Amino acid sequence: MSEHHVMPLKTYFKVAGGLVLLTILTVVFHEMKMGALAGPVAFLIAAVKASLVLLYFMHLKYDNMTNRVIFGSGFFFLILLFAFSYVDIWTRIKSFSTL
Amino acid sequence: MGTASTNPNVNYLTEFSGIKSWLFSLDHKRIGLMYMIAILFFFLVGGIMAMLIRLELFSPGPTLFSADTYNQVLTYHGAIMVFMVIVPGIPAILGNFFLPLQIGAADVAFPRLNLASWYVFMFGAILAFTTLFTTKIDTGWTFYTPYSIKTGTAVITIVLAAFIMGMSSILTGLNFIVTTHKLRAPGMSMFDMPLFVWSLYSTAIIQVIATPVLGITLLLLVAERVLGIGIFDPKLGGDPVLFQHFFWFYSHPAVYIMILPAMGIISELISAFSRKTIFGYKAIAFSSLGIAAVSFIVWGHHMFVSGQSEIAGVIFSFITMLVGVPTAIKMFNWLATLYKGSVSFESPMLYALGFLFLFAIGGVTGIMLATLGVDVHFHDTYFVVAHFHYVMVGGTLMAIMGGFYYWFPKMFGKMYNEGLARLTFVLIFIGFNVTFFPQFILGAMGMPRRYFDYIPAYESLNKISTIGSWMIAAGFFLALYVIIRGIISGPKAPANPWGAKTLEWQTSSPPPHFNFDKKPTVTGGPYDY
Ligand SMILES: [Cu+2]
Numbered sequence: 278m279s280e281h282h283v284m285p286l287k288t289y290f291k292v293a294g295g296l297v298l299l300t301i302l303t304v305v306f307h308e309m310k311m312g313a314l315a316g317p318v319a320f321l322i323a324a325v326k327a328s329l330v331l332l333y334f335m336h337l338k339y340d341n342m343t344n345r346v347i348f349g350s351g352f353f354f355l356i357l358l359f360a361f362s363y364v365d366i367w368t369r370i371k372s373f374s375t376l
Numbered sequence: 377m378g379t380a381s382t383n384p385n386v387n388y389l390t391e392f393s394g395i396k397s398w399l400f401s402l403d404h405k406r407i408g409l410m411y412m413i414a415i416l417f418f419f420l421v422g423g424i425m426a427m428l429i430r431l432e433l434f435s436p437g438p439t440l441f442s443a444d445t446y447n448q449v450l451t452y453h454g455a456i457m458v459f460m461v462i463v464p465g466i467p468a469i470l471g472n473f474f475l476p477l478q479i480g481a482a483d484v485a486f487p488r489l490n491l492a493s494w495y496v497f498m499f500g501a502i503l504a505f506t507t508l509f510t511t512k513i514d515t516g517w518t519f520y521t522p523y524s525i526k527t528g529t530a531v532i533t534i535v536l537a538a539f540i541m542g543m544s545s546i547l548t549g550l551n552f553i554v555t556t557h558k559l560r561a562p563g564m565s566m567f568d569m570p571l572f573v574w575s576l577y578s579t580a581i582i583q584v585i586a587t588p589v590l591g592i593t594l595l596l597l598v599a600e601r602v603l604g605i606g607i608f609d610p611k612l613g614g615d616p617v618l619f620q621h622f623f624w625f626y627s628h629p630a631v632y633i634m635i636l637p638a639m640g641i642i643s644e645l646i647s648a649f650s651r652k653t654i655f656g657y658k659a660i661a662f663s664s665l666g667i668a669a670v671s672f673i674v675w676g677h678h679m680f681v682s683g684q685s686e687i688a689g690v691i692f693s694f695i696t697m698l699v700g701v702p703t704a705i706k707m708f709n710w711l712a713t714l715y716k717g718s719v720s721f722e723s724p725m726l727y728a729l730g731f732l733f734l735f736a737i738g739g740v741t742g743i744m745l746a747t748l749g750v751d752v753h754f755h756d757t758y759f760v761v762a763h764f765h766y767v768m769v770g771g772t773l774m775a776i777m778g779g780f781y782y783w784f785p786k787m788f789g790k791m792y793n794e795g796l797a798r799l800t801f802v803l804i805f806i807g808f809n810v811t812f813f814p815q816f817i818l819g820a821m822g823m824p825r826r827y828f829d830y831i832p833a834y835e836s837l838n839k840i841s842t843i844g845s846w847m848i849a850a851g852f853f854l855a856l857y858v859i860i861r862g863i864i865s866g867p868k869a870p871a872n873p874w875g876a877k878t879l880e881w882q883t884s885s886p887p888p889h890f891n892f893d894k895k896p897t898v899t900g901g902p903y904d905y
Pocket residue numbers: 627628631674675677678
């Protein structure tokens with residue numbers, strides 16, 4: 278196991294500030310009403326925020342490879358969930374209501 | 377370890393006394409027993425609900441209560457038995473108690489977390505019970521949308537209760553994974569571990585990976601009801617079938633959370649009572665992992681007629697068949713272990729053999745239901761009800777009973793009445809088949825599940841089924857008597873009454889507070905007979 282890494286408090290506050298900033302950014306982009314782009318942009322910002330939390334608050338940045346691999350395996354199962362759900366959703370025979 | 381454990385009269389049960397010594401105990405054995413008391417109580421309540429369901433179906437038309445009440449009783453039975461009895465059952469009770477003992481450890485890796493998960497579980501359970509008995513729930517245990525969004529009943533609280541209990545399940549799983557990797561006795565490699573430990577390990581992986589998805593799904597359902605976010609509601613651009621995808625992504629692997637530890641117990645029992653090395657140790661261990669892996673990509677077999685696309689149906693049908701392979705590997709290995717063994721028929725072994733018989737029926741009918749074309753007809757009939765009761769009651773409950781009789785001497789340091797214990801097997805085994813085999817026929821005749829009424833043509837088989845349920849109940853009450861009498865006035869148990877080889881039998885019965893007076897060193901395999 279890798280030795281314990283003690284992070285300076287300042288880093289935590291910086292990251293927290295970054296998260297708040299990104300949240301504000303989300304609201305701003307929402308107000309801009311970007312139509313089809315709105316979803317992807319919101320997801321992109323959320324992904325950046327999640328990575329910040331993972332890397333700094335959950336210490337993945339300083340962990341050894343095993344922990345990262347184990348963490349990554351979670352994504353593998355997430356992909357399974359999405360992929361097989363999409364197998365259904367994208368191949369449904371659509372019939373549109375005329376009501 | 378202190379001085380206490382050198383005195384043979386002091387064990388984990390007697391070393392400390394008072395209610396506080398239990399409620400704040402970090403001892404995995406005591407926590408296991410606390411789970412046992414809670415889960416036995418839930419089992420009693422869920423069982424009473426089952427009896428009420430069968431009584432109502434004794435004759436067509438309203439027999440006992442109204443259709444609305446029937447829907448609620450059905451929901452109570454399903455929700456209690458799944459989330460509060462069979463899912464936590466083996467890992468929380470027997471797993472907690474015997475995982476550390478079987479690998480020669482003093483406790484689990486995180487004793488405080490272990491106690492915390494008991495409290496989290498109890499908190500969720502109490503929330504579930506107050507919801508069930510002070511308000512109405514009529515969604516069934518699956519909470520399918522769109523009904524669960526529309527119904528006026530207390531969906532939110534029951535769903536939060538399931539969420540909280542899921543949290544407890546994750547914590548237990550995490551604890552078991554770390555314990556298995558880090559606390560094995562010196563000399564014990566992964567392939568020297570008893571197969572019960574392997575099965576708990578595979579189960580724990582599923583608990584950790586799948587349960588969060590259930591949690592998120594349930595929170596989305598709450599968000600849908602409270603905020604109308606529109607993920608499941610087609611009016612807002614959502615997809616009600618998506619709920620079923622999310623729900624079964626957890627709930628199909630959950631079936632293996634229920635059955636894998638049961639298979640682990642069966643491996644122990646078959647080997648111990650055949651007095652023979654388990655046949656195909658590695659095959660059994662890896663098939664557990666195989667089942668765990670495949671379990672994540674078969675969930676769509678619950679959705680063949682839900683509006684899922686045909687292509688998805690075909691794919692899920694095909695992959696589901698694959699589950700039969702690792703399962704059959706286990707079955708054949710158990711049978712091969714019996715072959716030329718010196719088999720004896722004590723009560724735990726009777727339950728293990730009962731498991732083989734009932735689980736074979738449950739498994740093979742599972743393959744029938746996995747066949748897309750056949751399932752279109754059997755879907756939502758009593759055939760499905762019979763199938764999953766053969767797997768869960770015929771499988772998991774038989775294994776719990778067998779495991780319980782097997783480890784009872786170790787847990788309490790007493791022996792129970794063997795004759796009466798065998799009688800419980802006879803009652804439960806025959807009663808079970810009388811109850812559920814007719815339901816296969818009813819399903820094939822087209823009787824739909826979950827309805828409170830049926831046409832007169834189904835009456836005689838339903839009567840047989842209800843009479844069978846009385847035999848099961850008699851068997852379980854007798855078992856309760858056997859256990860209580862054994863604890864109170866049973867003769868003292870030796871350290872190793874069955875002559876088994878796994879580590880838990882090398883310490884005294886009941887074990888001292890830290891399990892072993894001196895840390896065991898492992899030189900042989902778990903089944904060197
Ligand atoms: Cu399934």
